[in-house]
Amino acid sequence: MDVIDIKNLSFGYYSGHDVLKNISMKVHEGDFLCIVGENGSGKSTLMKCILGLNKVTKGEISVSGRIGYLPQMTEVQNNFPATIEEIVLSGTLPDNIRKIFYTKQDKQKAKEIMEKLQLYDMRKKCFYELSGGQKQRVLIARSLCATEKIILLDEPVNGLDPKIVFEIYELLKKINKENGITIIMVSHDVDRAIRICNKGNRSRKW
């Protein structure tokens, strides 16, 4: 089954300057797809189109289900007062957007995911005091709360040391195999990224 189907997609930030031109691709359920390429080749732009953050100029994108997104970390998060629990729980928000408080099911879901990712025992810890690898685990947990099918990661191992990168990749593999979650990862870490995924897609200047 296709979870994402892109047909003849074109996109440009200014008219006449297409960053992406005529892209077609399909992502199947259970894929571990890696989009690699140099900086400025349009990886993140493509991803933002899939997420609906960029309005496509031409072509079509169909996505089945909600995508759990893991954006690159921003400066705001560097000293943001928030506990692991607060952040992971916020991933359940789209499930019941009209409610005022989190429901019991939300809390249960967040708890299970935190346990699986070995975050539960330190759930009261503050986000900005965690190590780089732990921070990524928290953000992966949040994206898992938001979806049952697809997660999309933007440069998840940027600036992490090799040992931690290996751990993150192993974790993603596990999520992909055991939970059957489709993973799309954008990275410029070509060599290692290609080795762990089951499908590669090298982006160049389109």
Add this chain to the structure above:
Amino acid sequence: MIETIQEMMGFAFISRAVLVGTLVSLCAALLGVSLVLKRYANIGTGLSNVAFGITTVATAFGLMPLPIAIPGSIIVAVILLKIGNNHKIKSDSAIALISASALAIGVAVTSATTGLNTDVCNFMFGSILAMSMEDVILSIVVSIIVLVLFVIYYRKLFAVTFDEDFSKAVGLKTSRYTNLIAVLTAVIIVVGMRMMGTMLISSIIIFPALTSMRVFKSFKSVIISSGIISVVCFLIGIFLSYLYNISTGAMIVLVNLIMFILFTILGKIVRE
């Protein structure tokens, strides 16, 4: 001390000021947490200057200032946030531009018409004498609206403040919540400005959030403690201002500053 407080509250204008100030301080602190974390702290300063400009111009033409200043500031607030999201213009320079212009227009129009009288001075530095019964009612209504909306949208405000891209990607209408913060901030600034003064109102938005972040590390505890810190600083400030006959707005800011220093030291001790 209790006698002094009783004596203070005996004056109707002071008890009105205490009521309005408590509510405004509480709301300003809650909104301040989001503004500070999203790096929008300057918007408070910008908006207070805009509110000053609109208020003085309205007064110069003999109009009621509030019905004009509130919608006017709301419009500017939304525009400022829009600029903040547009990467072509840096938002801090845009804010500096708009606030200086608004201030200049206000001062120019007033000096050409009524002259820079005590009214203008009060808008600038605040006056607790300025609180009328209408102000009290308005501030109660506005504060209740802010508090209720804050509770209803608490989870979304957290998500949007922490990570706007994620929130947008999972389907939250993020611009709706940033606009909500901007609108509420504009209203609180207009209501609080006349007591605190244009120059000082933005500090009660920024100080409590920064103070509580020295010690507290979860979003919920920062929100709750900012509200408490803000109200406590206001009450101490207005009491000292009465006792030593010092400008109320300035005294409140000074108490906030002392509290900030205390919390910074406390934070250091807790960490060690």
